[in-house]
Amino acid sequence: MEINLAQIIFQMINFGMVLAALTYLIYKPVLKLLEDRRKRVADAAEAAAAVMKEKENLEKVKEKTLSEASAKAKKMEDEIRKEAKADAKLLLEESKSEITAKEAKFSSELAKLKKEELKSMESEVKKAALTIAEKVLGSSIDAKKHQKLIDDQINEIIESL
Amino acid sequence: MLQIDIASAIALSDLQKKKLESSLQKKYSNKELVFDYQVKEELIGGLSVSVAGELHDASLRARLNQLANKI
Amino acid sequence: MLAKKYGVVLFALYIYNPRHMGNQSLHVSISAESIFNFFGLSITNSIFTSLIVSFLLISFAFFFRSKFKITDKPSKLQNFVEMIVEALYNFVYSITENTKKTxxxxxxxxxxxxxxxLNNYVGLLPGVGSILTKEESIEVADLAPQQAMASSSPVVEKEVVLPGDETVTHESATVEEVVAEEAGAEAGHAKFVPIFRAATADLNTTLALAIISVFLTQVFGVSHLGLSYFKKFIDFSNPINFFVGMLEIILEFAKVISFAFRLFGNIFAGEVLLAVMTYLIAIAVPAPFYALEIFVGFIQALVFSMLSLIFFNLATKSHHEESHELAKN
Structure with a gap:
């Protein structure tokens, strides 16, 4: 068994040459290719993940929007209901007061009407009384009374002249 | 000339007419008087004299009207 | 079908059996033998074989580069290379867990x-170790000057041993006889040595690899930690640490020895085993041993690379990191 320094160095150089050749001719290009491929796959996976995330986000936004919208709708409904109630109450009150006002007006009008009616009735009565008086007067005066009345009146006129 | 319209419920007698004409002539002595007699039953009783638009109504109708106005 | 295949393998083994190659001897030498001189450098059979392997590897690298295409549908060859590179890359990454270091x-x-x-598997090829040539005489000349004069010219002679030649003395040689190199020299006969020998079955090659590995360990250590890398070797803080530092230095040298002898020992032992088995019973019996040697060749390559990798990785980590990692585990 012999150890020969020259041979050791020779084998080192031999190994070094193989190392250099393999490194530059095989490892570097192949590793670069593999790295590129890995990166592309990773990019694709990342893109897919991004898309998924985007989708999730969109879904979340959708859900949020929906819930917000429904909450808003409910709130609006409540508000409208409340307002409507208030309005109704107000309207009711208004109409009530209107009704009372109308009632008052109506009753006053009624009173007025009654008064008028009464008045017209009174005048009717007066008329009737006059007509009756006229009739009674007409039938109660005879020729003698006529003459007497006319004589009296002539005297009266002459006096007034 | 002065128009005098005299309306009465029944026709006036001549005496009555003379008495009325003479007294009126006395009042309007300087004027010529024209007398027009009418019978109006609606006066009910009495007579009305109108001299140149001035009415002296002494009829019962006028009295009734006065009553109606009062009540 | 299977029997037929097995039969072919047996036939091949039979054909390449040294006993049918005209040399009936069992040749076992612990060191590589010189086969020719090249500008004063004695080229041993192991160097010669490793040069061929390197040449093939480098040629393949050039060939591959010329066919290499950046594509998602690689050719079968490119796919195969990509697979190997990726597997080795993942292997390295699993230890370093760091892309830059990887x-x-x-x-x-x-x-x-x-x-x-590859050098391990070359030793398993038929013909390696069994095709012989005349040994280069320089060493012999050093040992026995009178014989160098007798052969007069240092010209390399390559001769396949013929039956009936002088070497017939080796015909019934025992292992001991052949291992004892002096025997041939003393006898004054030209010695015949295998023209091919697996490079990893030569201590010089394994030492070269071990030295590269251990030296680069130091280089990586210094490049990552600066001069603080040497703190683990030279530590004056207290006598115990100083002693530990000395042990660390010794350990680095021991690593070289351990690397070199592990690889050499395993591969050389495998070759001896195969040679002896083939010499004793040529047919059928050596086949399982071939399978074993294929396994051993792979394991030893893996062990050498993995240990180198672990040492590289350790050298680039500060003590702080190490203890941190230990605590984490």
Whole structure:
């Protein structure tokens, strides 16, 4: 068994040459290719993940929007209901007061009407009384009374002249 | 000339007419008087004299009207 | 079908049996023998074989580079190479767990592995160790000057041994007889040696590889940790640490020896085993041993590269990191 320094160095150089050749001719290009491929796959996976995330986000936004919208709708409904109630109450009150006002007006009008009616009735009565008086007067005066009345009146006129 | 319209419920007698004409002539002595007699039953009783638009109504109708106005 | 295949293998073994190559001797030498001189450098059969292996490897590298294409549908050859490179890369990464270090160590580790495994397997090829040539006489001349004069010219003579030649003395040689080199020299006969010998079955080659590995360990250590790398060797903080540092230095040298002798011992022992088995019973029996040697050749290449890788990786880690990692585990 012999150890020969020259041979050791020779084998080192031999190994070094193989190392250099393999490194530059095989490892570097192949590793670069593999790295590129890995990166592309990773990019694709990342893109897919991004898309998924985007989708999730969109879904979340959708859900949020929906819930917000429904909450808003409910709130609006409540508000409208409340307002409507208030309005109704107000309207009711208004109409009530209107009704009372109308009632008052109506009753006053009624009173007025009654008064008028009464008045017209009174005048009717007066008329009737006059007509009756006229009739009674007409039938109660005879020729003698006529003459007497006319004589009296002539005297009266002459006096007034 | 002065128009005098005299309306009465029944026709006036001549005496009555003379008495009325003479007294009126006395009042309007300087004027010529024209007398027009009418019978109006609606006066009910009495007579009305109108001299140149001035009415002296002494009829019962006028009295009734006065009553109606009062009540 | 299987029997037929097995029969072919047996036939091949029979054909390449040294006893049918005209040399009836069993040739076992612990060191490589010189087969010719090249500008004063004695070229041994192991160097000659490793040069052929290197030449084939480098030629393959050039051939591969010329066929290499950046594509997602590689050819069968490229696919095969990609597979090997990827497997080795993952192997290195599994130890370093660091892309930068992996890229730094990978070419060395991969080349160690490929260089060693190919040289190991060369020793298993038929003809290696059995095709003989006349030994170069320089060494003989050193040992016995009168014989150098007798042969007069240092010209390399390569002669396949013929039956009935003078070497027939070796015909019934025992292992001891052949191993004892003096026997041939003393007898004054031209000695016949194998023209091929697996490079890893030569201590010089394994030493060369071991020295490269251990030397690069120091280089990587210094390049990563600076001068603080040497702290583990020279430590004056207290006598015990100083002593430990001395042990570390010795350990580095021991590593060289351990690397070199492990590889050499395993491969050389395998060759001796095969030679002896083939010499004793040529047919059928050596086949399982071939299978075993294929396994051993792979394991030794793996062991050498893995140990180198672990030492590289350890050297690039500070003590702090090491203890941190230990604590983590």
């Amino acid at each position: 890229l730094l160590f990978f070419p060395l580790i991969a080349t160690f592995f490929l260089f060693i495994i």
